[in-house]
Amino acid sequence: MMVGGGLLAIILLLTVAAPWLAPYDPREQQDLLMRRLPPGTVLHLVILQGGRQVLAERVERTPLGLAIERRGRWEKIAAEQVLNLTDEGVEDRRYFLLGTDGVSRDVLSRILYGGRISLLIGLLSILIALTVGVAVGSLAATGSRWLDYLFMRGVDAALAFPALFLLLALSSVFDSGVWLLALLLGGTSWMGVSRLIRADLLGLRKRDFVLAARASGLGRWRLLTRHLIPNAWSPVVVQATLLLGDIVLIEAALSFLRMGVQPPTPTWGNMIADGQPDLGSAWWISTFPGIALAITVISVNLLADGFRDVLEPRRS
Numbered sequence: 001m002m003v004g005g006g007l008l009a010i011i012l013l014l015t016v017a018a019p020w021l022a023p024y025d026p027r028e029q030q031d032l033l034m035r036r037l038p039p040g041t042v043l044h045l046v047i048l049q050g051g052r053q054v055l056a057e058r059v060e061r062t063p064l065g066l067a068i069e070r071r072g073r074w075e076k077i078a079a080e081q082v083l084n085l086t087d088e089g090v091e092d093r094r095y096f097l098l099g100t101d102g103v104s105r106d107v108l109s110r111i112l113y114g115g116r117i118s119l120l121i122g123l124l125s126i127l128i129a130l131t132v133g134v135a136v137g138s139l140a141a142t143g144s145r146w147l148d149y150l151f152m153r154g155v156d157a158a159l160a161f162p163a164l165f166l167l168l169a170l171s172s173v174f175d176s177g178v179w180l181l182a183l184l185l186g187g188t189s190w191m192g193v194s195r196l197i198r199a200d201l202l203g204l205r206k207r208d209f210v211l212a213a214r215a216s217g218l219g220r221w222r223l224l225t226r227h228l229i230p231n232a233w234s235p236v237v238v239q240a241t242l243l244l245g246d247i248v249l250i251e252a253a254l255s256f257l258r259m260g261v262q263p264p265t266p267t268w269g270n271m272i273a274d275g276q277p278d279l280g281s282a283w284w285i286s287t288f289p290g291i292a293l294a295i296t297v298i299s300v301n302l303l304a305d306g307f308r309d310v311l312e313p314r315r316s
Protein backbone atom coordinates (compact mmCIF):
# COMPACT_ATOMS: atom_id res chain seq x y z
CA MET A 1 0.00 0.00 0.00
CA MET A 2 2.81 2.39 0.88
CA VAL A 3 4.61 1.69 -2.39
CA GLY A 4 1.50 2.04 -4.53
CA GLY A 5 0.28 5.13 -2.68
CA GLY A 6 3.72 6.73 -2.84
CA LEU A 7 4.11 6.10 -6.57
CA LEU A 8 0.62 7.38 -7.31
CA ALA A 9 1.18 10.46 -5.15
CA ILE A 10 4.41 11.25 -7.03
CA ILE A 11 2.67 10.84 -10.40
CA LEU A 12 -0.23 13.06 -9.31
CA LEU A 13 2.17 15.69 -7.98
CA LEU A 14 4.20 15.71 -11.20
CA THR A 15 1.15 16.03 -13.41
CA VAL A 16 -0.51 18.71 -11.28
CA ALA A 17 2.73 20.69 -11.28
CA ALA A 18 3.17 20.27 -15.06
CA PRO A 19 2.89 24.04 -15.78
CA TRP A 20 5.89 24.63 -13.51
CA LEU A 21 7.89 21.46 -14.24
CA ALA A 22 7.46 21.10 -18.01
CA PRO A 23 10.40 22.80 -19.75
CA TYR A 24 8.38 23.80 -22.83
CA ASP A 25 4.86 24.15 -24.16
CA PRO A 26 3.66 20.60 -24.98
CA ARG A 27 2.22 21.80 -28.31
CA GLU A 28 5.25 23.85 -29.36
CA GLN A 29 7.09 22.57 -32.41
CA GLN A 30 10.69 23.39 -31.59
CA ASP A 31 12.25 23.09 -35.03
CA LEU A 32 10.93 20.69 -37.67
CA LEU A 33 14.43 19.95 -38.87
CA MET A 34 15.28 18.73 -35.37
CA ARG A 35 12.47 16.18 -34.97
CA ARG A 36 13.03 12.75 -33.42
CA LEU A 37 15.96 13.93 -31.34
CA PRO A 38 17.19 11.21 -28.94
CA PRO A 39 16.95 11.62 -25.15
CA GLY A 40 19.58 13.82 -23.55
CA THR A 41 20.08 16.06 -26.59
CA VAL A 42 21.31 19.61 -25.93
CA LEU A 43 21.15 22.14 -28.78
CA HIS A 44 22.01 25.79 -29.28
CA LEU A 45 19.06 28.15 -29.64
CA VAL A 46 19.41 30.92 -32.22
CA ILE A 47 16.74 33.64 -32.10
CA LEU A 48 16.31 35.49 -35.39
CA GLN A 49 14.62 38.71 -36.39
CA GLY A 50 10.85 38.38 -36.40
CA GLY A 51 10.90 35.94 -33.48
CA ARG A 52 11.84 32.85 -35.51
CA GLN A 53 13.91 30.33 -33.58
CA VAL A 54 16.24 27.70 -34.97
CA LEU A 55 18.14 24.93 -33.20
CA ALA A 56 21.72 24.02 -34.05
CA GLU A 57 24.05 21.23 -33.08
CA ARG A 58 27.13 23.47 -33.35
CA VAL A 59 27.56 27.22 -33.46
CA GLU A 60 30.70 29.18 -34.45
CA ARG A 61 31.18 32.92 -34.30
CA THR A 62 32.35 34.46 -37.56
CA PRO A 63 33.34 38.05 -38.42
CA LEU A 64 30.04 38.51 -40.26
CA GLY A 65 27.77 36.67 -37.83
CA LEU A 66 27.22 32.97 -37.15
CA ALA A 67 27.93 29.64 -38.76
CA ILE A 68 25.58 26.92 -37.51
CA GLU A 69 25.46 23.18 -38.12
CA ARG A 70 22.02 21.57 -38.48
CA ARG A 71 21.76 17.87 -39.27
CA GLY A 72 25.26 17.85 -40.73
CA ARG A 73 24.77 20.94 -42.93
CA TRP A 74 26.39 24.29 -42.23
CA GLU A 75 24.52 27.57 -42.67
CA LYS A 76 25.70 31.15 -42.35
CA ILE A 77 23.59 33.85 -40.69
CA ALA A 78 24.37 37.55 -40.76
CA ALA A 79 24.98 39.21 -37.39
CA GLU A 80 22.14 41.73 -37.77
CA GLN A 81 19.65 38.86 -38.10
CA VAL A 82 20.56 37.24 -34.75
CA LEU A 83 18.93 38.73 -31.67
CA ASN A 84 20.87 36.73 -29.06
CA LEU A 85 24.33 37.04 -30.60
CA THR A 86 27.30 37.04 -28.20
CA ASP A 87 31.07 37.13 -28.63
CA GLU A 88 31.17 33.34 -28.39
CA GLY A 89 28.13 32.74 -30.58
CA VAL A 90 24.91 32.22 -28.60
CA GLU A 91 24.46 31.29 -24.95
CA ASP A 92 20.88 30.00 -25.07
CA ARG A 93 20.36 26.25 -25.02
CA ARG A 94 17.47 23.86 -25.39
CA TYR A 95 17.57 20.66 -23.31
CA PHE A 96 15.54 17.64 -24.39
CA LEU A 97 15.87 15.13 -21.54
CA LEU A 98 13.49 12.63 -23.17
CA GLY A 99 14.00 13.71 -26.78
CA THR A 100 11.50 15.10 -29.28
CA ASP A 101 8.70 13.47 -31.25
CA GLY A 102 7.96 13.30 -34.96
CA VAL A 103 7.06 16.99 -35.20
CA SER A 104 9.83 18.22 -32.84
CA ARG A 105 7.71 18.58 -29.68
CA ASP A 106 9.37 17.94 -26.33
CA VAL A 107 8.46 14.45 -25.09
CA LEU A 108 8.96 15.24 -21.38
CA SER A 109 6.58 18.21 -21.50
CA ARG A 110 3.97 16.16 -23.32
CA ILE A 111 4.20 13.31 -20.81
CA LEU A 112 3.62 15.68 -17.89
CA TYR A 113 0.68 17.43 -19.54
CA GLY A 114 -0.65 14.18 -21.00
CA GLY A 115 -0.73 12.66 -17.52
CA ARG A 116 -2.94 15.51 -16.37
CA ILE A 117 -5.49 14.73 -19.06
CA SER A 118 -5.40 10.95 -18.59
CA LEU A 119 -5.72 11.11 -14.80
CA LEU A 120 -8.35 13.86 -14.93
CA ILE A 121 -10.50 11.69 -17.19
CA GLY A 122 -9.95 8.73 -14.87
CA LEU A 123 -10.91 10.65 -11.71
CA LEU A 124 -13.97 12.26 -13.31
CA SER A 125 -15.10 8.87 -14.61
CA ILE A 126 -14.69 7.33 -11.15
CA LEU A 127 -16.76 10.13 -9.62
CA ILE A 128 -19.55 9.54 -12.16
CA ALA A 129 -19.41 5.76 -11.73
CA LEU A 130 -19.52 6.02 -7.93
CA THR A 131 -22.41 8.48 -7.96
CA VAL A 132 -24.57 6.43 -10.32
CA GLY A 133 -23.53 3.06 -8.90
CA VAL A 134 -24.13 3.95 -5.26
CA ALA A 135 -27.47 5.57 -6.10
CA VAL A 136 -28.75 2.59 -8.12
CA GLY A 137 -27.43 -0.01 -5.66
CA SER A 138 -28.88 1.82 -2.66
CA LEU A 139 -32.31 2.22 -4.25
CA ALA A 140 -32.34 -1.44 -5.26
CA ALA A 141 -31.38 -2.63 -1.78
CA THR A 142 -33.72 -0.41 0.21
CA GLY A 143 -36.64 -0.11 -2.20
CA SER A 144 -39.47 -2.46 -2.93
CA ARG A 145 -39.00 -5.91 -4.44
CA TRP A 146 -40.18 -4.85 -7.89
CA LEU A 147 -37.82 -1.87 -7.87
CA ASP A 148 -34.92 -4.12 -6.91
CA TYR A 149 -35.85 -6.53 -9.70
CA LEU A 150 -36.16 -3.72 -12.25
CA PHE A 151 -32.82 -2.12 -11.38
CA MET A 152 -30.88 -5.37 -11.20
CA ARG A 153 -32.21 -6.63 -14.53
CA GLY A 154 -31.19 -3.29 -16.02
CA VAL A 155 -27.72 -3.71 -14.52
CA ASP A 156 -27.47 -7.27 -15.89
CA ALA A 157 -28.43 -6.03 -19.35
CA ALA A 158 -25.82 -3.25 -19.17
CA LEU A 159 -23.14 -5.72 -18.06
CA ALA A 160 -24.02 -8.09 -20.89
CA PHE A 161 -23.41 -5.41 -23.51
CA PRO A 162 -19.71 -5.07 -24.53
CA ALA A 163 -18.74 -1.70 -23.05
CA LEU A 164 -15.70 -1.25 -25.29
CA PHE A 165 -17.80 -1.60 -28.47
CA LEU A 166 -20.25 0.97 -27.12
CA LEU A 167 -17.41 3.35 -26.34
CA LEU A 168 -15.92 2.90 -29.80
CA ALA A 169 -19.29 3.54 -31.43
CA LEU A 170 -20.05 6.65 -29.39
CA SER A 171 -16.50 8.00 -29.79
CA SER A 172 -16.77 7.67 -33.56
CA VAL A 173 -20.02 9.65 -33.59
CA PHE A 174 -19.14 12.42 -31.12
CA ASP A 175 -16.06 14.62 -30.91
CA SER A 176 -14.50 13.12 -27.80
CA GLY A 177 -13.30 15.88 -25.52
CA VAL A 178 -12.22 15.43 -21.92
CA TRP A 179 -15.68 15.91 -20.40
CA LEU A 180 -17.55 13.78 -22.90
CA LEU A 181 -14.99 10.99 -22.66
CA ALA A 182 -15.20 11.05 -18.85
CA LEU A 183 -19.00 10.86 -19.10
CA LEU A 184 -18.83 7.92 -21.50
CA LEU A 185 -16.29 6.02 -19.39
CA GLY A 186 -18.10 6.70 -16.14
CA GLY A 187 -21.45 5.85 -17.70
CA THR A 188 -20.20 2.39 -18.70
CA SER A 189 -18.37 1.59 -15.44
CA TRP A 190 -20.95 1.97 -12.64
CA MET A 191 -22.66 -1.42 -12.87
CA GLY A 192 -20.14 -3.34 -10.79
CA VAL A 193 -20.27 -0.68 -8.08
CA SER A 194 -24.07 -0.88 -7.93
CA ARG A 195 -24.11 -4.66 -7.54
CA LEU A 196 -21.39 -4.54 -4.91
CA ILE A 197 -23.06 -1.94 -2.71
CA ARG A 198 -26.48 -3.59 -3.13
CA ALA A 199 -25.09 -6.90 -1.86
CA ASP A 200 -23.49 -5.24 1.18
CA LEU A 201 -26.59 -3.20 2.00
CA LEU A 202 -28.80 -6.28 1.86
CA GLY A 203 -26.55 -7.92 4.45
CA LEU A 204 -26.39 -4.83 6.65
CA ARG A 205 -30.19 -4.48 6.74
CA LYS A 206 -30.35 -7.53 9.03
CA ARG A 207 -27.69 -6.32 11.45
CA ASP A 208 -28.74 -5.45 15.01
CA PHE A 209 -27.67 -1.80 14.88
CA VAL A 210 -29.77 -1.23 11.73
CA LEU A 211 -32.80 -2.94 13.26
CA ALA A 212 -32.40 -0.83 16.38
CA ALA A 213 -32.15 2.38 14.36
CA ARG A 214 -35.25 1.41 12.39
CA ALA A 215 -37.15 0.59 15.60
CA SER A 216 -36.27 4.02 16.96
CA GLY A 217 -38.22 5.59 14.11
CA LEU A 218 -35.29 6.68 11.94
CA GLY A 219 -36.43 7.48 8.40
CA ARG A 220 -35.28 5.53 5.36
CA TRP A 221 -33.09 8.33 3.99
CA ARG A 222 -31.34 9.01 7.32
CA LEU A 223 -30.96 5.28 7.93
CA LEU A 224 -29.32 4.93 4.52
CA THR A 225 -26.95 7.90 4.85
CA ARG A 226 -26.07 7.47 8.55
CA HIS A 227 -25.80 3.72 8.97
CA LEU A 228 -26.00 1.70 5.79
CA ILE A 229 -23.77 3.47 3.25
CA PRO A 230 -20.96 4.39 5.74
CA ASN A 231 -20.69 0.72 6.74
CA ALA A 232 -20.74 -0.50 3.13
CA TRP A 233 -18.12 1.95 1.89
CA SER A 234 -14.99 -0.20 2.32
CA PRO A 235 -15.52 -2.57 -0.66
CA VAL A 236 -16.65 0.38 -2.78
CA VAL A 237 -13.34 2.18 -2.13
CA VAL A 238 -11.40 -0.92 -3.19
CA GLN A 239 -13.56 -1.34 -6.30
CA ALA A 240 -13.21 2.34 -7.23
CA THR A 241 -9.44 2.19 -6.90
CA LEU A 242 -9.22 -0.85 -9.17
CA LEU A 243 -11.62 0.82 -11.57
CA LEU A 244 -9.32 3.84 -11.85
CA GLY A 245 -6.56 1.69 -13.33
CA ASP A 246 -8.99 0.09 -15.79
CA ILE A 247 -10.37 3.45 -16.92
CA VAL A 248 -6.90 4.92 -17.45
CA LEU A 249 -6.05 1.93 -19.65
CA ILE A 250 -9.33 2.19 -21.60
CA GLU A 251 -8.80 5.91 -22.16
CA ALA A 252 -5.29 5.21 -23.42
CA ALA A 253 -6.66 2.53 -25.75
CA LEU A 254 -9.28 4.91 -27.17
CA SER A 255 -6.70 7.66 -27.64
CA PHE A 256 -4.35 5.16 -29.28
CA LEU A 257 -7.13 4.33 -31.76
CA ARG A 258 -7.70 8.09 -32.35
CA MET A 259 -11.18 7.86 -30.78
CA GLY A 260 -10.30 9.53 -27.51
CA VAL A 261 -8.89 12.99 -26.88
CA GLN A 262 -7.68 14.32 -30.21
CA PRO A 263 -4.20 15.76 -30.95
CA PRO A 264 -2.54 18.16 -30.46
CA THR A 265 -3.84 17.80 -26.86
CA PRO A 266 -1.46 15.21 -25.39
CA THR A 267 -2.55 12.06 -23.61
CA TRP A 268 -0.42 9.01 -22.97
CA GLY A 269 -2.51 7.00 -25.43
CA ASN A 270 -2.16 9.31 -28.42
CA MET A 271 1.54 9.82 -27.61
CA ILE A 272 2.06 6.06 -27.90
CA ALA A 273 0.15 6.12 -31.18
CA ASP A 274 2.26 9.03 -32.47
CA GLY A 275 5.46 7.08 -31.92
CA GLN A 276 4.27 3.76 -33.31
CA PRO A 277 5.44 4.37 -36.92
CA ASP A 278 8.92 5.30 -35.66
CA LEU A 279 9.24 2.64 -32.96
CA GLY A 280 12.31 1.10 -34.57
CA SER A 281 14.26 4.32 -35.12
CA ALA A 282 12.80 6.63 -32.45
CA TRP A 283 11.76 4.25 -29.67
CA TRP A 284 11.58 6.96 -27.00
CA ILE A 285 8.46 8.63 -28.47
CA SER A 286 6.25 5.67 -27.48
CA THR A 287 8.35 4.05 -24.77
CA PHE A 288 8.40 6.84 -22.18
CA PRO A 289 4.61 7.50 -22.17
CA GLY A 290 4.12 3.73 -22.12
CA ILE A 291 6.33 3.49 -19.03
CA ALA A 292 4.38 6.32 -17.36
CA LEU A 293 1.10 4.52 -18.13
CA ALA A 294 2.40 1.19 -16.82
CA ILE A 295 3.74 2.69 -13.58
CA THR A 296 0.41 4.46 -12.99
CA VAL A 297 -1.67 1.31 -13.45
CA ILE A 298 0.70 -0.78 -11.31
CA SER A 299 0.65 1.81 -8.51
CA VAL A 300 -3.17 1.96 -8.59
CA ASN A 301 -3.40 -1.84 -8.35
CA LEU A 302 -0.91 -1.92 -5.47
CA LEU A 303 -2.90 0.77 -3.69
CA ALA A 304 -6.14 -1.18 -4.22
CA ASP A 305 -4.53 -4.32 -2.76
CA GLY A 306 -3.41 -2.29 0.24
CA PHE A 307 -6.90 -0.85 0.74
CA ARG A 308 -8.36 -4.36 0.58
CA ASP A 309 -5.92 -5.64 3.23
CA VAL A 310 -6.69 -2.73 5.56
CA LEU A 311 -10.44 -2.24 4.98
CA GLU A 312 -11.46 -5.85 4.36
CA PRO A 313 -9.04 -8.10 6.27
CA ARG A 314 -11.54 -10.98 6.35
CA ARG A 315 -11.72 -11.05 2.55
CA SER A 316 -7.94 -10.90 2.01
